Amino acid sequence: MNHYLPVTLEHASRLVNHGPTVWVTSADGARRNVMAAAWSMPVEFTPPRIAVVIDKNTHTRELVMASGAFAICLPGATLVDLTYAIGNTSGRTVDKFAHYGIDAGRGPVLGMPVPQAGCAAWLECRLIREPHAEDAYDTCFGEVVAAAADARIFAGGHWRFSEHNADLQTIHHLGGGNFVRAGGVLKARTA
Numbered sequence: 001m002n003h004y005l006p007v008t009l010e011h012a013s014r015l016v017n018h019g020p021t022v023w024v025t026s027a028d029g030a031r032r033n034v035m036a037a038a039w040s041m042p043v044e045f046t047p048p049r050i051a052v053v054i055d056k057n058t059h060t061r062e063l064v065m066a067s068g069a070f071a072i073c074l075p076g077a078t079l080v081d082l083t084y085a086i087g088n089t090s091g092r093t094v095d096k097f098a099h100y101g102i103d104a105g106r107g108p109v110l111g112m113p114v115p116q117a118g119c120a121a122w123l124e125c126r127l128i129r130e131p132h133a134e135d136a137y138d139t140c141f142g143e144v145v146a147a148a149a150d151a152r153i154f155a156g157g158h159w160r161f162s163e164h165n166a167d168l169q170t171i172h173h174l175g176g177g178n179f180v181r182a183g184g185v186l187k188a189r190t191a
């Protein structure tokens, strides 16, 4: 059963506000790919825009530049091994979706690969061309044009971390294959 529900674009930045390690998915014609990325962040609320570092030597970069689009997907904690694996293999030599058995559909606006299960959320993004940032810093910008989240962990425009959805909680790379899972929610007191 697919638990993904659309997230309104006004709430899209909240999906990546807490700095999760993500998958960057890409496609160009029959070619498709997925890589891990620890370095991404929102840069604008309205319209929602994000930045992600995609090294110029990756196969992903080639596909993103060819198609002008990508998707950001947020793997849940059960996908930690898979996330590390797709971050240590290149799509130039293997179709990682087939090789690792990743069940992906197509995003509604740009047709980017989006997961059918296991990820907390995904965002489809249209590439915003910034040649200097791309060349000098491998930083690619995208405007979010569609987003969805698993309703068991993100609902009503907010994350709902609880003991019941630990498997879906986002992961954050500490380095060297070590990750921490999100979930210890602290509520700031207001004066």
Ligand SMILES: Cc1cc2nc3c(=O)[nH]c(=O)nc-3n(C[C@H](O)[C@H](O)[C@H](O)COP(=O)(O)O)c2cc1C
Pocket: 021, 033, 034, 035, 036, 037, 038, 039, 040, 053, 054, 055, 057, 058, 059, 060, 061, 083, 084, 085, 086, 087, 088, 089, 090, 091, 092, 173
């Ligand atoms: C946990 C993790 C985080 C990573 N973060 C990034 C990142 O933010 N940017 C990047 O360019 N590469 C990052 N990488 C490396 C890419 O995922 C890796 O180069 C991948 O093999 C590229 O795949 P591709 O050639 O199929 O596109 C990361 C790898 C891991 C394991």
